Amino acid sequence: MEIISENLLAGDKIGQQKRQNFTEIFWPRLIELWIAASIVAFVFIRILGSQQGQRVLGLLRNHFQS
Amino acid sequence: MRILPAIFANACLAVSILGFGNLLKPLFPGNSSRVDRIVLTLIGGLGILGTLLFCIGQVWFSRTAIVLVLGVGILLSSKLIVRVIRERRQLVAGLQPPGLPLLIIAAVLLITVVGGLAMPTGDMNDDSIAYHYLGPTVWLRHEVIRAVPDELLTYFPVLMETQYAALMSIGGKRAPQLFSVTSFVVILLAGAALAIRMGLDQKGVWWVLALLAAMPVVYRGVYGGMVDAVFAAFVLLAARVAFDAEQLKDFVGLGIFCGFAIGLKFSGIVAFCILLFCTFLAVFWSKRCAPLRMLKYLGFTTVLAAAVASPFYLRNWILYGGPFYPPPPALLRIFPGTQIRPQALNELVTAVVDTGLGMGRSFLDFLLLPFNLTYHTANFRGAGGVGLVPFALAPFAFIRKPRDSFFIALTLFTFLEAVAWFLTPQVSRYLIPVYVLAAIFGVLGWQYVVRVSPRYGRALAGVAVAISILYGTWMTASERKEDVRAGLSAKFEEQRRLRETPYFESFEYINHQPSVQRILVLYPHVAAYFIEKDYVKPFGRWGEQTIPGAETASQVMEQLPSLHVTHVLDVRTRSGKFDLPENPPGLRKVFERENERVYEVE
Numbered sequence: 189m190e191i192i193s194e195n196l197l198a199g200d201k202i203g204q205q206k207r208q209n210f211t212e213i214f215w216p217r218l219i220e221l222w223i224a225a226s227i228v229a230f231v232f233i234r235i236l237g238s239q240q241g242q243r244v245l246g247l248l249r250n251h252f253q254s
Numbered sequence: 255m256r257i258l259p260a261i262f263a264n265a266c267l268a269v270s271i272l273g274f275g276n277l278l279k280p281l282f283p284g285n286s287s288r289v290d291r292i293v294l295t296l297i298g299g300l301g302i303l304g305t306l307l308f309c310i311g312q313v314w315f316s317r318t319a320i321v322l323v324l325g326v327g328i329l330l331s332s333k334l335i336v337r338v339i340r341e342r343r344q345l346v347a348g349l350q351p352p353g354l355p356l357l358i359i360a361a362v363l364l365i366t367v368v369g370g371l372a373m374p375t376g377d378m379n380d381d382s383i384a385y386h387y388l389g390p391t392v393w394l395r396h397e398v399i400r401a402v403p404d405e406l407l408t409y410f411p412v413l414m415e416t417q418y419a420a421l422m423s424i425g426g427k428r429a430p431q432l433f434s435v436t437s438f439v440v441i442l443l444a445g446a447a448l449a450i451r452m453g454l455d456q457k458g459v460w461w462v463l464a465l466l467a468a469m470p471v472v473y474r475g476v477y478g479g480m481v482d483a484v485f486a487a488f489v490l491l492a493a494r495v496a497f498d499a500e501q502l503k504d505f506v507g508l509g510i511f512c513g514f515a516i517g518l519k520f521s522g523i524v525a526f527c528i529l530l531f532c533t534f535l536a537v538f539w540s541k542r543c544a545p546l547r548m549l550k551y552l553g554f555t556t557v558l559a560a561a562v563a564s565p566f567y568l569r570n571w572i573l574y575g576g577p578f579y580p581p582p583p584a585l586l587r588i589f590p591g592t593q594i595r596p597q598a599l600n601e602l603v604t605a606v607v608d609t610g611l612g613m614g615r616s617f618l619d620f621l622l623l624p625f626n627l628t629y630h631t632a633n634f635r636g637a638g639g640v641g642l643v644p645f646a647l648a649p650f651a652f653i654r655k656p657r658d659s660f661f662i663a664l665t666l667f668t669f670l671e672a673v674a675w676f677l678t679p680q681v682s683r684y685l686i687p688v689y690v691l692a693a694i695f696g697v698l699g700w701q702y703v704v705r706v707s708p709r710y711g712r713a714l715a716g717v718a719v720a721i722s723i724l725y726g727t728w729m730t731a732s733e734r735k736e737d738v739r740a741g742l743s744a745k746f747e748e749q750r751r752l753r754e755t756p757y758f759e760s761f762e763y764i765n766h767q768p769s770v771q772r773i774l775v776l777y778p779h780v781a782a783y784f785i786e787k788d789y790v791k792p793f794g795r796w797g798e799q800t801i802p803g804a805e806t807a808s809q810v811m812e813q814l815p816s817l818h819v820t821h822v823l824d825v826r827t828r829s830g831k832f833d834l835p836e837n838p839p840g841l842r843k844v845f846e847r848e849n850e851r852v853y854e855v856e
Contacts, residue, residue, distance in 0.1 A: 216707035219650065223703070223714040226628075226646035230721060233629045234639065240732075 256744060257371045260432045263425025267303075267417060268436060269335070270327025274306070275299025276334050281507035283498050287450045288345070290494065293443035294507075295334075297487050300440070301514030301562075303327060304413035307420060308517075309565050311399035320420045352457050355464035358723055362467040362730060363438065366477060369737030370432035373747055374479070375754040378779045378795055382479030385410075387430060388783040390419030395788060401574065403800040404782065404791035406594065406602055409579040411566035413517040414481040434477035437484050441476060442466055444487040445690045447494055449697070451660060458697045465693040465719070468726030470638025470733070471631070472690065475683045477734070481518060486686035488515035489525045493687075496533040497663040500542045502551060508533065509555040513562020520582060521684065526559055528670045536663035583607075598797040605796075609635065610679020620676055627682070634682040638729035641722030643700070644692035647715060650699035664691065757825055760850040761785060764823065767844075769854070774819040776807050776833045790817050807833040814840070814855065822853040 235241050275295035282294050303323070310319055338345065376383045385407040392408075393399045399416065402408040421429035442463050449462040466472055475482030492511040499505055512529060515522035530552055537543050543551070567577035576589040583603050613619055613626045613633045624645050631639030652665065668691045675685045700719065703711045740747040752758050761784040764770045770787055778793040792801045792810045801817070804810045810817075811834070822841060824834045826849040834841070834853070841853035 216711060219703055219707055220710045220714055222649075223646050223711070223718055226642060227714065227718055227721060229629060230642045230646075230725075234631075234642075235721075235725065 257428065257741075260371065260421075260425040260428040263421045263423075263429040264432045264436065266324055266328065266424060267421055267433070269331050270324040271296060271299030271303055271436075272334055273299065273327035273329065273331030274302040276330060277302065278507070278510065281495075281503050281510065283495055283504060283507070284500075285498060287447065289443060289450055290447045293440065293447050293487070294491060294495075296436075296440055296443065297484075297491050297511070297514075299327070300417065300484060301413065301488070301511070301517070303420075304416050305514070305517060305562070305565060307416035308399060308412060308569075311393060311416060311419075312569060314397065315393050315399050315419070316397045317394075317423045320423045324420060324424075350456065351460050355460040358464040358727065359442070359460075359467045361727065362473070363435070365731060365734050365738055366434050366438050367432075368741040369477065369734045370434045370741070371428060372431060372737045372740035373428055373751060374431055374783075375740075375751050376781070377754075377756050378781050380478070381407075383781045383783050384795070386415055386479040386481065387418060387422075387427075388781075389415050390422050390430070391427075391783055391786075393419050394423055401570075401579075402782075404778075404794040404798050406580050406598060406794065406796050406798055409570060409574065411517050411519060411522075411563070413514060413566065414484055418479065430479055431477070437476045437480075438467075438473075440487045441472065441483040441686070441690065444490045444494075445693060448490055448664070448691070449694045451494060451498075452664070452694055452698065454694070454697060454701075458701060461700075461719070462693050462697050464723060465641065465643055465696060465726075466690060468723040468730065469640050469689060469693065470726050470729040471640055471682045472686050473726075473730050474637035474733075475686045477737075480683070482683045482686050485515060485518050485522065486690060488512075488518060489522070489529070489687045490690055492525075492529055493532075493664065493667055496529050497536045497660045497667075499533055499537060499551075502554075505551040505555045506558060509558030510562055512555070513559040516559060516563035517566045520578065521678070522563070524674045524678070525671065525687070528667060528674060530556065532663045532667045532670070535666065536659045539662065540659035595797060595799060598794070598799075601796045606679055610681050612676075612680025615676065620673075623672065623676065627685075631682060634680050637683060638726065638733065639682075640689050640692065641726045642718050643696035643722045644689070646718040647697075647699035647703060648692050648695035650702040651695035653702060668692070668695075755784060756781070757823070757850045758784070759847050760823055760825070760845060760852055763845045763852055764821065769820065770852075771820045772818060773852075774810070774814070774817060774822045776810065776822065777825045777827055779828075780823065780825060790819055811838070820855055822855065823850070824853065825850045 236245060272295055275298040278294065278298035279291075282291055286294070306323055307320065310323060374382060374387060378384045385402075385405050388405055389402055389408040389412060392402050399412070418430040418433065421433060425432075445462055445466045446459050449459045454462065472483065474480065475486065488511055492508055492515060495504055495507045495511060499508060508529070512522065512526040515525055534548065534552060537548050538545060570579040571577040574593050578585050578589045580594055580599060580602060581589045613622070613630060619626075627634060627640060628642065628645040631637075668688050671688050672685070675688070678684075700715050703715045736750060740750050755761070757780060764773055765786040772788045772790065773785065775782060775785070775789055775791045776793075778791070778795045780791075782789055782791055790800070792804050793799060799805065801810060801813060804813055821844070822834070824832050826832055832851065834851075837843075838853065840856055842856050843851055844854045845852035
C-alpha cells in the first residue's frame with residue numbers, strides 16, 4: 189500500500205513538474221516564436237513585398253552595386 | 255475664408271447631433287461609463303438627425319428646412335452645452351493619456367482635419383463621387399429627397415447622406431469632407447467604450463485607440479464620404495448596449511441603435527440578426543432575465559428596429575416597388591426590383607460579386623482569413639490592411655480573460671460577423687466592426703504576453719505594436735498626402751482638381767456660364783456630381799435608362815426638344831470616339847477640349 193501511494197505521489201510530482209515546465213518554459217517560448225514569426229512574415233510580405241518596399245530595395249541594390 | 259463655411263457647417267451639425275442624441279439619455283445602460291454616454295449621445299444624435307432629415311426631406315428639403323431641423327437640435331443641446339462648459343474640469347479630470355498613443359492619435363487627427371478641408375476630386379470609380387455625394391447634390395437642387403434615376407446606388411438607405419446634404423447646404427461641397435473628423439472621433443470613442451467595458455485600464459484603452467487610428471482599413475471607412483466607420487460605430491454600440499441588457503429600456507436602446515444601423519446600410523440587417531442571437535445567449539447564460547420575458551423583449555426590439563429603419567425602406571417600397579432597392583442577390587426572388595432594368599441589375603450584381611471575391615470561400619479559406627487579411631490585404635480591397643497586432647497578439651486575449659457573459663457574447667459576435675462577411679462581398683472595410691474588436695483583443699493579448707513572458711515576449715510584442723503603428727501611419731499619411739496638400743494650398747487644390755477630375759474644364763464652363771440652365775450628359779461615366787446645374791443623364795453606368803424609348807445616343811437626340819435642355823455635354827468614350835458627329839444638326843459647339851465638347855441647343 190505504501191509503495192503504491194509513494195509511486196502515485198512520485199507520478200504526481202512528475203506530472204506537476206511537467207505542467208510547470210509547460211507553463212514556465214515551453215508556453216512562453218511558443219508565444220515568443222509565434223510573435224517573432226508574425227513579425228518576420230509581416231516585414232517580408234507586407235513591407236518589403238509592397239511596391240514601396242520593392243522600390244526601396246531597388247534603390248539600395250543600385251546603391252551597393254554602383 | 256474658403257474653409258470657414260465648411261467648419262461652421264460641421265460645428266452646427268455636431269452641436270445639433272448632441273442635442274438630438276441627448277434625448278436618448280434615459281436609455282443608456284445603467285453601468286455606462288463617461289465615454290459610453292458621450293459616444294451614445296453622438297451616435298444616437300446622428301441616427302435621429304439623419305432619419306428626421308430624411309422624413310422631412312420627402313416633401314421639403316430646402317435650406318430653410320435643413321436649418322430649422324438643425325436649429326431644433328441646437329436648441330435641444332443648449333442645456334447639455336451649458337453643463338459641459340460648467341463641468342469641463344471634471345470631464346477631463348483623471349484623463350492621463352500616455353504620451354505615445356496620444357501623439358499617434360493627434361497626428362492622424364491632424365491629417366484628418368487638414369485633409370478634410372480639401373475639395374472632393376475623382377471620377378465614377380470613387381463611391382463618394384458616384385453616389386454618396388451625388389444624391390445630396392441632386393436633392394438640394396430639387397429641394398426633395400428622391401433617388402437619382404441614373405445611379406442605382408442612390409436608392410440605398412441614406413441615413414448618413416441626408417447629413418452630408420445638410421452640410422453641403424450650409425457649408426458647400428467641402429463640408430462633407432470635413433465630416434471625417436466626426437466619423438474619426440465616433441469610431442475611436444466606440445472602440446474606447448467597448449475597451450473600457452472589456453476591463454482594460456486607461457493605458458490599455460489609449461493603446462487601443464492608437465492602434466485603431468493607425469489601422470489603414472478602419473481609417474479608409476472614415477474619410478472621403480465613406481459611411482463604413484459610422485456604421486461600425488452603430489453596430490458596436492448596439493453590441494455594447496445589448497450584451498449587458500437586463501431591463502426593457504436596454505432592449506429599447508438596442509432596437510433604436512440597430513434600427514439606425516439598418517437605416518444606414520442593408521448589412522445592418524445581418525448585424526442585427528447576429529446581435530439578437532448573441533444577446534439571447536448572453537442574457538440566457540448570465541441568467542439576468544427569465545427566458546420567456548427575454549424572448550418577449552427581443553421581439554419588441556425587432557419591431558422597434560424595423561420601425562426606426564422603416565422610413566428608408568417604406569419610401570422605396572411606395573415609390574419604386576420594393577423595400578430593398580436595388581435588391582441584393584439573396585433577396586431578388588422575394589423583392590424583385592420592379593423598375594430596374596434586368597441588364598442594369600445584372601451589371602451591378604456582377605460588379606458586386608467581382609469586387610467581393612476576396613481569396614475564396616472554402617472552409618480552408620475561412621481558416622486562413624486572419625492570415626490573409628493581415629498579409630494579403632490587397633485581395634480584399636484592404637486599403638492597407640489591419641496591421642500586425644490582431645494576428646500576432648489578439649489570439650492570446652482568449653487565454654487570459656476570465657469568462658464573463660459580455661466577453662463571450664462579444665467573442666461570438668466577432669466570429670459570426672466574420673462568417674457573415676465571409677459569405678457576402680469580402681470588401682475589407684465592411685468588416686470594420688470586427689477590426690475594432692480585434693484591436694481590443696490585441697491589447698488584451700499584449701497584456702497577457704507581457705505577464706507570461708516579461709522579457710522577450712514583452713520586447714517582441716512591443717516590436718509588433720510598433721511595426722503595426724508605424725506601418726499604418728505611413729500608409730495613412732501616404733494615402734492622404736494629396737488631400738493634406740490641397741487643404742493647405744488653394745493653388746495646389748485647383749491644380750489637383752484639374753488633374754484628378756475628368757472633364758473638369760467642361761464642368762467649370764457649365765457651372766459658370768449663365769446661359770447653361772439644363773444640360774444633357776450623354777456618356778454614363780461622366781460624374782454628374784460636379785455639375786451644379788440641372789441635368790439629364792439618359793444612361794447610367796450600370797445600364798440604367800432614364801428616358802423611355804431611348805436606348806442609344808441618337809434616339810436620345812431625336813427626343814431632344816422634349817428634354818428642355820439648353821446644352822449638351824459630349825465626351826470621348828472608352829472607344830475613343832464622341833457620341834455625336836462633328837457638327838450635329840441643331841447644336842452649336844460653344845466649348846471644346848481634346849476629350850470633351852459642350853454644345854448649345856439652337
